[in-house]
Amino acid sequence: MRVIVTRPPAQAADWVAQLQALGVDAVAVPLIGIAPLDDPSPLQAAWAALPGTALVMFVSANAVAHFFAARPPGATWPAGTRAGSTGPGTSAALRQAGLTPQQIVAPADDAPVFDSEALWALLAHDDWAGRRALVVRGEDGRDWFAETLRARGAEVGFVAAYRRLPPELDGSGRQRVAEARAAPQVHLWLFSSSEAVGHLRRIAPGADWSAARAVASHPRIAQAARDAGFGAVDLLPPSPAALAAWLGNVPSQPLQPLQGAPIQSAPQ
The missing domain is CATH 3.40.50.10090 (Rossmann fold)
Structure with missing residues (x-):
């Protein structure tokens, strides 16, 4: 076959x-099809705002690749910021980008399902009131994860890292x-x-x-x-x-x- x-x-x-x-x-x-954005300035602004951000959730390996490709010179990943991943491919991309396993929160590689709900199950016990989070995705996508964080008191933003094409x-x-x-x-x-x-x-x-x-x-x-x-x-x-x-x-x-x-x- x-x-x-x-x-x-x-x-x-x-x-x-x-x-x-x-x-x-x-x-x-x-x-x-996947293509970079014409204007990288929103991604560069997101990098500047990373300090003090509790969680950056990446929806895919493409989100990781394009977010890190837009990293301004000299910018580093803050020590206190966690990277959220919904699956093994995204986690692998985060490690390739230089993050350590301790900085990544993701379902186990043998989890039955890889999605936003599975990631949230690992974060639901945390106190999110007043904390900042960022969702890195394509130009659109599901809002469930962000809405769930907001319902727990978090301040959540979005940044588009790439465009999906036919x-x-x-x-x-x-x-x-x-x-x-x-x-x-x-x-x-x-x-x-x-x-x-x-x-x-x-x-x-x-x-x-x-x-x-x-x-x-x-x-x-x-x-x-x-x-x-x-x-x-x-x-x-x-x-x-x-x-x-x-x-x-x-x-x-x-x-x-x-x-x-x-x-x-x-x-x-």
Whole structure:
């Protein structure tokens, strides 16, 4: 079975390399584009305001990369500021940016779900009254985490670190989508965002995915894939190793219920 990785280009290339190293046939079809902002001054202002900020929550590895790319010369991460991460990829990006594990708060790598709610569970016991927090994200996104902090008395701001764009598939990308439509039973779609599912629906309008299987990293994403018509959608932690192990348990008939696979099946 060929795995189609739909993450943004940089992350898709990294996932494909890791999967291929694990013996998995994987290709990249990035269904989300990422671009820097035209004006970096809001990010530079956010860096200047970091001292005294209790928490900076990063929604993705892209948020980390673009936030640190805009760091003004001489700026350092304050010792008393924690970095919030919702998953292993974002945590890895924070470590690559120079933060220590002690400065990062994130769900464990084997947590069943990686999202804002899982991160909040680690922070809910703290006293947030009068404390400052910052959410680093794309130009828009969910407000649940910020609203929850505000309800506990925190002062919360947002800063956009990058822009999400519709995908621009090259010839090989379009060919891979066509091959997956023609032979859905031997392709596995890997989705890490609902937005990617939406872009696929626009790229391949009217496609019949009822004989296709998808893997999603969150129940909301799994629901988007089911809404797009995928015949089987399963939940799996966002890890190349977990996906490689899961593939070893996929039966010969892709749409039959899995037996003994180390996954949590998406609710129907």
